[in-house]
Amino acid sequence: MKFKKNITVTYIPITILASLLISACSSSENASVRKSGAQIWGQSCVRCHNAPSPTTFSDMQWETIGQHMRIRANLTSKQAEKVVEFLKMAN
Amino acid sequence: MKYLKVNILLLLLFCLTSFSNAQTKEEVTALKKEVMKYKPGTSTFLLRGYAHSGLEIQNDNSTFVGGSFNPIFLWRQSSKLLFESELELELEDGETIINLEYANMSYFINDYITLRLGKFLIPFGTFSERLHPRWINRLPSNPLGFTHAEQVGPSSQVGIELRGAFDVMPEREINYSIYLVNGPNLNDGSEEPEEAGKLHYDNFEDNNKNKTIGGRIGVLPLADATLEIGISGQFGTVGNSNSEYQNVKAQLYSIDLSYVKNINFLKSIIDLKTQWNKVEVDKANYIMEDGQQERYTFDNRSEAYYAQLSIKPAFVKNKIFSHLEFVGRYSKLILPTKAVWGNKKTQFAFGINYWLDWRTVIKLGYQTTSITNKKNSPTTDSFMLHWSLGF
Numbered sequence: 416m417k418f419k420k421n422i423t424v425t426y427i428p429i430t431i432l433a434s435l436l437i438s439a440c441s442s443s444e445n446a447s448v449r450k451s452g453a454q455i456w457g458q459s460c461v462r463c464h465n466a467p468s469p470t471t472f473s474d475m476q477w478e479t480i481g482q483h484m485r486i487r488a489n490l491t492s493k494q495a496e497k498v499v500e501f502l503k504m505a506n
Numbered sequence: 507m508k509y510l511k512v513n514i515l516l517l518l519l520f521c522l523t524s525f526s527n528a529q530t531k532e533e534v535t536a537l538k539k540e541v542m543k544y545k546p547g548t549s550t551f552l553l554r555g556y557a558h559s560g561l562e563i564q565n566d567n568s569t570f571v572g573g574s575f576n577p578i579f580l581w582r583q584s585s586k587l588l589f590e591s592e593l594e595l596e597l598e599d600g601e602t603i604i605n606l607e608y609a610n611m612s613y614f615i616n617d618y619i620t621l622r623l624g625k626f627l628i629p630f631g632t633f634s635e636r637l638h639p640r641w642i643n644r645l646p647s648n649p650l651g652f653t654h655a656e657q658v659g660p661s662s663q664v665g666i667e668l669r670g671a672f673d674v675m676p677e678r679e680i681n682y683s684i685y686l687v688n689g690p691n692l693n694d695g696s697e698e699p700e701e702a703g704k705l706h707y708d709n710f711e712d713n714n715k716n717k718t719i720g721g722r723i724g725v726l727p728l729a730d731a732t733l734e735i736g737i738s739g740q741f742g743t744v745g746n747s748n749s750e751y752q753n754v755k756a757q758l759y760s761i762d763l764s765y766v767k768n769i770n771f772l773k774s775i776i777d778l779k780t781q782w783n784k785v786e787v788d789k790a791n792y793i794m795e796d797g798q799q800e801r802y803t804f805d806n807r808s809e810a811y812y813a814q815l816s817i818k819p820a821f822v823k824n825k826i827f828s829h830l831e832f833v834g835r836y837s838k839l840i841l842p843t844k845a846v847w848g849n850k851k852t853q854f855a856f857g858i859n860y861w862l863d864w865r866t867v868i869k870l871g872y873q874t875t876s877i878t879n880k881k882n883s884p885t886t887d888s889f890m891l892h893w894s895l896g897f
Contacts, residue, residue, distance in 0.1 A: 461775070461777075462734060463632075463637060463642055464641070464642045464864075464896070465864040467864055468864055471865075476550075478582065479580050480552070482580075482588045483554075485620075486620055486622070487636065488636070489669060489670065489671045490671055491618065491672060491673070491679075492614065492618075
């Protein structure tokens with residue numbers, strides 16, 4: 416019984432999350448456009464580690480690292496693309 | 507006659523120009539061929555990772571530690587598909603230990619959803635998934651309850667996951683993860699009575715038909731993305747099938763918080779991290795440690811939490827001072843006191859770091875750990891000097 420309650424407790428946030436996901440998709444693009452790649456780089460990377468120096472890796476390497484960090488740091492594709500573009504431009 | 511000469515000269519000039527153009531075109535074509543040899547394909551392989559080593563002094567003993575090396579293999583098959591894997595190679599008790607930290611493939615379904623399959627780091631809080639690498643962890647040690655030896659909550663498991671992020675309103679973000687994994691398994695004490703009731707998280711082949719469901723929701727409520735608050739949960743059956751423990755279930759919860767901000771008047775970056783983990787396992791009867799027929803039971807609840815604050819005066823003019831970082835951490839571990847493996851520990855840890863560059867650090871740390879459920883409350887003091895780098 417307790418376990419069933421816990422499962423219910425899990426499903427409620429999942430349902431809310433799914434609703435938010437659907438409703439947010441349209442506004443996501445507009446919001447992502449507002450922040451530059453440099454801003455996202457300065458805000459997202461430092462949540463875990465120091466912001467990386469753009470010169471550390473080549474353009475191709477940043478593409479791969481961008482994908483890796485999109486997963487690890489839970490970035491949207493727009494955010495990841497912007498950070499990678501900034502790093503490629505600044506390296 | 508005069509016009510004839512001019513015409514011949516023009517003809518010669520035309521021939522020379524044409525010849526020169528042809529030669530240039532040939533050179534350009536050859537150059538293009540040469541460049542094309544080095545044109546990158548859509549697939550890319552990249553080796554990254556981290557390493558550390560150091561010296562530790564604990565009470566009357568001192569020892570060099572580490573020499574650990576964690577290569578991370580990244581294979582970008584295309585813009586939609588990524589394979590990632592991490593190995594951990596380290597020396598432990600005179601032996602070389604090789605662990606597969608994770609190995610999984612991710613498929614980017616769309617801008618907001620990524621599908622991941624394989625063995626992956628579990629987003630149960632943030633420490634195990636994001637903060638545990640030695641060059642990211644601000645102190646030489648992990649908080650109590652976040653180590654392999656005394657673990658309250660999972661670190662990596664095998665299964666399937668959906669994850670992603672999106673904006674809920676302008677410049678406010680939510681990230682999420684929902685997963686289905688084999689889940690932890692219960693040590694019923696039949697082979698190791700001293701560990702009866704303990705959860706083992708390295709359950710890479712399931713011990714029952716039930717799959718464990720879990721997830722994390724992270725909210726970034728501020729426009730400058732300095733604050734992140736996360737809630738995680740994991741629920742599933744942990745007992746072995748066809749045993750008296752087959753209905754024993756476990757509920758795991760976690761709350762995490764991260765706040766990273768540039769403080770202008772201090773010319774510093776402050777970084778606050780905190781996480782609270784709780785594990786509840788259904789009551790069950792276990793065999794006594796001395797092999798008697800008598801059974802015993804206990805409230806199987808474990809807790810671990812920590813709070814860590816670091817200050818890095820990165821914007822001061824003095825070059826040496828700007829590379830320093832000061833860290834303090836409090837952590838607590840509460841394991842069920844009536845279990846054979848029960849314990850209560852408290853730890854204070856302090857450290858000074860010197861960053862050689864953005865991913866290389868020398869860490870000097872001191873920590874004092876006390877066992878608080880014993881009368882004499884024995885204390886262990888440690889000094890640690892570590893060198894860590896990410897690559």
